[in-house]
Amino acid sequence: MHELKRLARNAAELITLSADLQAGGIQLELLTGPLTGIYDPNGMGAMFFAVLAVAGQIERNYIREKTLEGQVIAASKGNHGGRPKVIDDDMLTFAVALKDKGVPVPEIAKKLTIKVGKNAGKSPSVASLYRALAEAEATAADDGLPLRPDPARIRRPGEPLTPEENDLRERLQAQPHPSAEMR
Numbered sequence: 001m002h003e004l005k006r007l008a009r010n011a012a013e014l015i016t017l018s019a020d021l022q023a024g025g026i027q028l029e030l031l032t033g034p035l036t037g038i039y040d041p042n043g044m045g046a047m048f049f050a051v052l053a054v055a056g057q058i059e060r061n062y063i064r065e066k067t068l069e070g071q072v073i074a075a076s077k078g079n080h081g082g083r084p085k086v087i088d089d090d091m092l093t094f095a096v097a098l099k100d101k102g103v104p105v106p107e108i109a110k111k112l113t114i115k116v117g118k119n120a121g122k123s124p125s126v127a128s129l130y131r132a133l134a135e136a137e138a139t140a141a142d143d144g145l146p147l148r149p150d151p152a153r154i155r156r157p158g159e160p161l162t163p164e165e166n167d168l169r170e171r172l173q174a175q176p177h178p179s180a181e182m183r
Contacts, residue, residue, distance in 0.1 A: 010060075011053040018049065084116045086124045087132040091115075095129060096136065105129055 008014035021028055030036055033052070074081065087095070091112050098108045109129045114120050124132075155161070161169065 008053075011050070011057040014053040014056070015050060086114055086117070086119070086128050087112070088115065091124075092132055092136055095133065099133065105133070 008017050018028060071081070095108050095112065098111070099105065106126050109126045110123050112124055112129070114122055114124055155165075
């Protein structure tokens with residue numbers, strides 16, 4: 001065995017594995033560390049083996065705690081790790097608009113350009129675009145908001161206002177003008 005701490009995930013598992021190897025007549029030889037050489041399961045060798053097993057487990061726990069602590073600190077700063085998104089929100093909005101106009105997804109993919117990462121400057125794959133569009137549809141369905149905003153209705157001169165537009169006009173006219181407060 002190269003290193004004692006690589007043999008098992010925790011001290012109990014390491015001691016159990018050692019006992020199983022002994023029962024099968026297999027000798028454990030450590031190539032590095034404080035117990036270099038063939039492990040003697042009798043007397044002081046067994047005690048020293050158990051102490052080192054526990055020390056290895058404590059070291060692993062400490063490393064894990066520090067790693068998790070670092071991830072929490074990074075997340076609080078906005079760094080969540082992992083690969084950057086190939087298709088960002090702006091690209092997705094553009095893709096949805098093109099798809100609504102009837103442009104095929106493979107053509108949309110060719111019009112997009114990845115901004116960050118090792119593929120910066122290239123077009124995303126069609127599969128990535130389909131996946132992003134599906135996720136956007138699912139997200140929109142989950143939060144109850146439409147994926148696309150309702151199209152704006154352009155009112156022609158002389159066309160009467162709707163009741164909602166009249167209500168909005170009255171509320172806006174009732175508010176004081178912002179420049180009037182500065183005088």
